[in-house]
Amino acid sequence: MRSLWLQVAAVTAINLKSISQRRWLSLSTVIAIALVVIVLLAFLAMANGFQRTIAGSGADDIAIVLRAGSQAEINSTVSRDQVRLIEDGPGIARGSDGKPLISPELYLVVDGIKRSTKTKANLPLRGIGEQGSELRKGVTITAGRMFNRGSNEVVVGKALLREFEGFDIGSTVSFGSTRWNVVGVFEAGGSVFESEIWADLNVVQSLFNRNNIVQTVRARLTSPAALSDLKNHSDTDPRLKLDVKSEASYFAEQASQTTDLIQKLGWPLAIAMALGAIAGALNTMYSSVASRATEIATLRAIGFGGFPAFVGTLAESLLLAAIGGLLGAAATYLIFDGVTASTLGGNFTQVVFDFKLSPWLIGEGVALALIVGLIGGLFPAVRAARLPIVEGLYAN
Amino acid sequence: MNDFDLVRKNLFRRKLRASLMIVSILIAFMIFGVLAGFYRAFTAGEDAAAADRMITVNKINFTQPMPIAYFNRVRAVEGVRQVTFANWFGGYYQDPKNFIMALAIEPNTYFDVYRSEFEVAPEQLQAFMRDRGSAVVGESLAQKWGWKIGDRIPLNSNIFSQKSGGHTWDLTIAGILKGKADHVDTNFLLFQYPYFDETRSFGKDTIGWMILQTTSPENNDRVAKAIDAMFANSTAETSTDTEKAFGKAFAAQFGNIALIVLLVVGAAFVTILMIVGNTMALSIRERTREIGVLKTLGFSGPRILTMVLGESVLLALLGGIPGLAIAALIAMALRTSLSNIAPAFAVSPTIALQGLALMIALGLITGIIPALNAMRLKIATALGRG
Numbered sequence: 001m002r003s004l005w006l007q008v009a010a011v012t013a014i015n016l017k018s019i020s021q022r023r024w025l026s027l028s029t030v031i032a033i034a035l036v037v038i039v040l041l042a043f044l045a046m047a048n049g050f051q052r053t054i055a056g057s058g059a060d061d062i063a064i065v066l067r068a069g070s071q072a073e074i075n076s077t078v079s080r081d082q083v084r085l086i087e088d089g090p091g092i093a094r095g096s097d098g099k100p101l102i103s104p105e106l107y108l109v110v111d112g113i114k115r116s117t118k119t120k121a122n123l124p125l126r127g128i129g130e131q132g133s134e135l136r137k138g139v140t141i142t143a144g145r146m147f148n149r150g151s152n153e154v155v156v157g158k159a160l161l162r163e164f165e166g167f168d169i170g171s172t173v174s175f176g177s178t179r180w181n182v183v184g185v186f187e188a189g190g191s192v193f194e195s196e197i198w199a200d201l202n203v204v205q206s207l208f209n210r211n212n213i214v215q216t217v218r219a220r221l222t223s224p225a226a227l228s229d230l231k232n233h234s235d236t237d238p239r240l241k242l243d244v245k246s247e248a249s250y251f252a253e254q255a256s257q258t259t260d261l262i263q264k265l266g267w268p269l270a271i272a273m274a275l276g277a278i279a280g281a282l283n284t285m286y287s288s289v290a291s292r293a294t295e296i297a298t299l300r301a302i303g304f305g306g307f308p309a310f311v312g313t314l315a316e317s318l319l320l321a322a323i324g325g326l327l328g329a330a331a332t333y334l335i336f337d338g339v340t341a342s343t344l345g346g347n348f349t350q351v352v353f354d355f356k357l358s359p360w361l362i363g364e365g366v367a368l369a370l371i372v373g374l375i376g377g378l379f380p381a382v383r384a385a386r387l388p389i390v391e392g393l394y395a396n
Numbered sequence: 397m398n399d400f401d402l403v404r405k406n407l408f409r410r411k412l413r414a415s416l417m418i419v420s421i422l423i424a425f426m427i428f429g430v431l432a433g434f435y436r437a438f439t440a441g442e443d444a445a446a447a448d449r450m451i452t453v454n455k456i457n458f459t460q461p462m463p464i465a466y467f468n469r470v471r472a473v474e475g476v477r478q479v480t481f482a483n484w485f486g487g488y489y490q491d492p493k494n495f496i497m498a499l500a501i502e503p504n505t506y507f508d509v510y511r512s513e514f515e516v517a518p519e520q521l522q523a524f525m526r527d528r529g530s531a532v533v534g535e536s537l538a539q540k541w542g543w544k545i546g547d548r549i550p551l552n553s554n555i556f557s558q559k560s561g562g563h564t565w566d567l568t569i570a571g572i573l574k575g576k577a578d579h580v581d582t583n584f585l586l587f588q589y590p591y592f593d594e595t596r597s598f599g600k601d602t603i604g605w606m607i608l609q610t611t612s613p614e615n616n617d618r619v620a621k622a623i624d625a626m627f628a629n630s631t632a633e634t635s636t637d638t639e640k641a642f643g644k645a646f647a648a649q650f651g652n653i654a655l656i657v658l659l660v661v662g663a664a665f666v667t668i669l670m671i672v673g674n675t676m677a678l679s680i681r682e683r684t685r686e687i688g689v690l691k692t693l694g695f696s697g698p699r700i701l702t703m704v705l706g707e708s709v710l711l712a713l714l715g716g717i718p719g720l721a722i723a724a725l726i727a728m729a730l731r732t733s734l735s736n737i738a739p740a741f742a743v744s745p746t747i748a749l750q751g752l753a754l755m756i757a758l759g760l761i762t763g764i765i766p767a768l769n770a771m772r773l774k775i776a777t778a779l780g781r782g
Contacts, residue, residue, distance in 0.1 A: 272426065
């Protein structure tokens with residue numbers, strides 16, 4: 001048994017050392033596999049970044065109240081009377097002054113110009129209630145100051161400022177016939193809120209002719225478990241007829257569709273390309289076996305078994321695939337990790353997000369590479385193992 | 397035996413190797429065909445846009461409404477041949493997942509403005525005009541749900557509610573609308589704005605956007621300026637643009653699809669190029685001695701160059717053409733399920749021609765170095781080697 005493993009080790013070493021003789025063919029296989037991994041990982045990093053941005057936006061102890069069946073904030077309407085009924089509902093936390101911690105909000109779509117393409121894009125303008133910024137985790141003003149209540153002032157999210165023109169502090173933006181002053185920039189822990197413009201609810205309501213109507217109500221709950229109390233309250237009061245969700249589950253729903261789409265596009269493409277790469281790997285490995293036919297036959301003639309030849313060939317293929325996979329992952333990390341992109345989100349407005357590679361995704365990419373290497377090496381390895389000795393000796 | 401037979405026999409000397417190369421080329425062109433078809437479908441709206449059609453929306457953003465009074469004022473602008481308007485309904489059928497693109501439209505003018513795009517049988521159109529609670533359904537949407545003329549369907553809105561409190565509008569199908577060209581998407585439903593406006597609980601007397609047709613595309617600029625100037629400094633300022641520009645800006649909002657397509661096709665191509673190029677070089681090197689013999693027999697250098705290039709081009713075509721054919725089949729299979737995001741998803745003749753050009757380019761690029769080497773090969777070296 002021990003001698004078998006020695007044989008395997010010896011043949012494998014010969015195989016690996018001889019790679020340099022086929023350096024161009026081997027290199028092309030490595031690069032082909034790397035390209036497959038790059039395409040796959042770029043798509044996965046995009047889906048992952050988008051999902052992190054959206055899903056990271058929601059908290060468990062914040063309830064979001066929408067009109068029944070409306071699915072997204074933009075489609076929802078909640079009347080002022082309903083807001084009052086929610087305020088008095090059960091499970092809602094109160095501040096030190098005894099006031100309920102809620103924020104009625106109006107969500108409007110306005111135009112902005114994208115820096116990179118100079119095209120118009122839908123941006124969200126959110127009128128928030130007094131508690132609006134406290135109801136979101138990690139909101140800090142990083143430059144300038146918060147808008148003053150009752151004035152035409154706005155603060156903009158960090159991501160929005162980065163991707164869209166004309167929102168620097170001190171500048172004036174006009175939506176329709178109204179002009180607004182940008183007075184501050186806020187950060188919100190990398191969440192989707194960083195793609196928004198915030199202003200005072202009452203001012204937005206009056207300037208956009210939406211008096212008495214809001215779209216959503218956000219409320220801090222006394223605990224995540226209090227959500228069901230608030231739900232029951234809404235279900236039993238016929239005046240309410242509203243959907244009550246935790247903010248976390250609301251954003252999870254929003255993220256799933258787009259993330260799915262990106263992944264459903266990325267995997268089939270990567271698999272189709274992987275098939276092409278398998279053809280390349282098979283090619284390389286068959287030539288490897290062909291060029292070493294005499295050598296393999298000689299080894300067999302002096303008593304080596306077929307198994308070491310099999311393992312040696314497979315090991316060469318797997319090594320090339322692993323190098324390709326790691327190269328692809330490294331290239332994706334260097335090219336795509338942290339790249340900012342934006343697309344239309346569930347609310348019909350732009351969501352700014354970063355491509356984000358994770359160790360798990362890199363694992364998926366390398367696994368795909370190894371599968372290519374395994375399949376690409378298997379058949380040539382079988383041929384190496386079965387090579388008739390006499391034919392091999394006369395191969396050249 | 398002519399040169400072509402020789403090329404063919406050379407190519408298939410190693411059957412397995414040749415088949416593998418054909419498979420990888422096939423996959424590359426399959427990806428090319430599918431992505432190009434998808435991209436074309438995605439930008440179909442742009443191509444379909446008529447040069448004399450313009451869209452007027454609220455300047456704040458196209459999702460913001462404007463007063464219905466604008467309709468008659470725009471009508472009176474010089475250079476405007478026809479105007480119509482529509483309002484987004486946010487429709488779904490039975491379950492919110494079954495999104496339906498439903499528009500409340502101005503019934504008298506809408507079909508006139510879009511007459512080059514689609515048609516409804518005159519008697520069906522009359523029935524639609526007569527019945528305020530009726531709808532015209534696009535052919536592919538009707539097919540999807542098995543709707544027929546005379547059916548009564550409940551249409552839900554995820555935005556609007558009725559004065560009575562419900563979210564469902566019952567509509568009778570009065571007509572089926574057919575697209576006049578292949579790229580026209582008919583996956584939508586149109587119903588009467590007057591009925592919608594009367595029954596909805598909020599937003600009364602506002603409309604979503606106006607579509608206008610100018611007397612000639614040369615008047616576009618002037619008409620746009622006149623309209624936007626008319627509503628400047630009002631509560632709802634407008635922005636008027638050509639249909640094409642509007643569609644392009646909207647498509648851009650999804651992110652840079654073109655760039656992604658280019659990257660993926662590019663990556664696939666580089667991969668295939670390397671694999672095929674390397675294998676060609678390998679197989680020519682193996683035949684060095686033979687090429688020497690051919691030269692001894694009197695084959696000229698250029699003739700050998702052509703034969704080697706012919707071999708690589710033949711290989712590219714053998715893989716590429718079936719690849720495009722498979723892409724066309726995939727497009728056909730996915731067409732209905734993708735009709736929401738990418739109507740008219742197909743491998744068009746233009747794409748096929750581009751693909752063919754790419755195949756020839758691929759063949760020439762992968763074959764050129766081995767071919768030049770073969771051409772320059774000296775008989776003595778060739779016969780001496782191996």
